């Protein structure tokens with residue numbers, strides 16, 4: 001019940017739907033228990049007493065009862081669903097908000113497919129219990145309770161004999177819950193794995209096809225699919241084992257009723273009508289008790305789902321947005337790293353070791369070094385995507401953890417190596433970070449990013465829809481859209497993370513030209529593998545295995561006899577082009 005308690009804030013505010021629905025459930029249940037009583041009167045007072053004048057009254061009474069029951073049933077069903085749907089709307093919303101707040105560290109370990117299945121299947125599982133299961137549980141308990149009272153009213157000894165098997169039934173139902181709960185948890189987990197596999201396959205289809213790994217992926221999927229099938233079969237077998245057993249126990253009660261009740265009627269201690277009514281009443285106890293298995297099953301599913309939802313809701317938000325963080329004035333763009341060390345995970349080697357540097361406002365810094373040297377890590381610390389393990393990062397002289405997080409990030413623009421484009425129009429993609437801009441501003445940004453020409457060649461220009469992940473555009477075109485996007489944000493600090501890697505030399509030069517203008521008055525970090533991309537930087541920092549091994553201007557480093565010169569020599573083939581651009 002702990003899980004339900006923890007999730008209470010989502011469903012309890014809507015308790016009015018639930019309570020009203022419950023009221024109508026009670027009416028329906030009460031009418032259900034009246035049926036056997038009407039039957040008893042019909043047999044004892046009408047048929048045996050041969051008083052047929054009562055029949056029209058009984059019939060009319062019966063019809064009225066059925067009408068009330070119909071209306072009550074509609075209302076309880078509708079309000080119950082309303083309760084479930086409304087609660088889950090808020091739950092889904094909270095989960096989504098949480099996902100937006102969770103840090104990159106969380107996503108490094110999360111799997112998209114699994115998250116998707118939590119946000120859909122698990123939320124639905126929880127809803128089902130709220131909308132139907134919870135109410136059903138109360139209905140069943142109430143039906144059993146009133147049936148027992150009526151049974152005791154008719155005959156205490158017969159009620160006691162019939163009830164004798166009930167404790168056994170309760171034990172079996174409890175045992176069933178104990179087995180079925182872990183089974184449902186593994187079903188959910190296995191479905192999460194399956195979804196992850198599907199999602200990764202669709203996202204990585206290029207890689208799979210180019211490496212001809214289709215058969216390998218099919219066999220991996222088959223293994224996961226098989227696991228999912230196995231856990232489902234296991235659950236079905238638990239169900240299949242317990243259900244007949246519960247039915248058998250229920251039938252024992254019927255047999256006891258038949259033998260002892262029959263004897264009571266023969267001995268004239270009980271009327272025939274009462275015995276017939278007893279049969280229906282016992283069904284109202286045994287049936288719901290077995291049905292309790294189904295409800296317990298739903299409850300277990302909801303509990304397992306709730307657990308997985310709480311995992312997300314309670315996940316630690318390790319990047320904390322300070323209360324009243326600096327947010328008033330525009331960030332100017334002076335960046336300082338003071339003895340910064342970064343470890344992504346506790347057991348990993350540091351990705352950055354004791355990094356210190358200071359970049360005055362508006363300057364251009366080039367970051368170069370082998371892959372994995374730590375270039376991107378430096379820029380990800382500035383935006384607080386990750387926190388330094390040691391040391392501090394300052395912007396405009398203030399520790400970045402004292403800034404309002406949104407304010408900080410709004411002033412830092414990224415053009416990434418693999419920009420993500422949404423499946424919407426080009427126009428909206430460019431304006432993604434600044435939705436209030438006019439079409440004119442979008443076009444100006446696109447022109448400056450050298451994107452206008454190719455956009456205008458597309459069938460619907462700026463209104464052209466992009467496929468999922470911006471399919472339908474070349475790497476260079478995607479990058480230019482992303483440059484235009486960064487331009488519109490008008491950041492104080494611009495990060496170009498291998499931004500021109502996907503474009504040909506000619507386009508690179510034209511983008512470089514545009515970027516040069518864009519970089520004015522902004523502190524710019526250029527991460528590049530090609531020297532041609534950062535040779536104009538005011539300072540170039542050469543990184544190796546998380547450490548700064550060299551720093552200076554292009555000209556200083558060129559004759560330094562260090563790693564930069566070696567990189568330059570390796571890229572000798574490009575030398576002519578680089579010289580040409582000087």
Ligand SMILES: Nc1ncnc2c1ncn2[C@@H]1O[C@H](COP(=O)(O)OP(=O)(O)OP(=O)(O)O)[C@@H](O)[C@H]1O
Nearest residue numbers: 108344345351369370371372373374375376377378
């Ligand atoms: N999210 C992460 N979780 C764990 N380790 C990471 C993560 N991101 C980067 N690393 C590790 O940190 C080190 C530095 O990575 P970083 O991406 O900063 O290098 P880089 O110089 O930008 O490389 P590239 O040129 O390939 O982009 C690498 O060893 C990398 O494996």
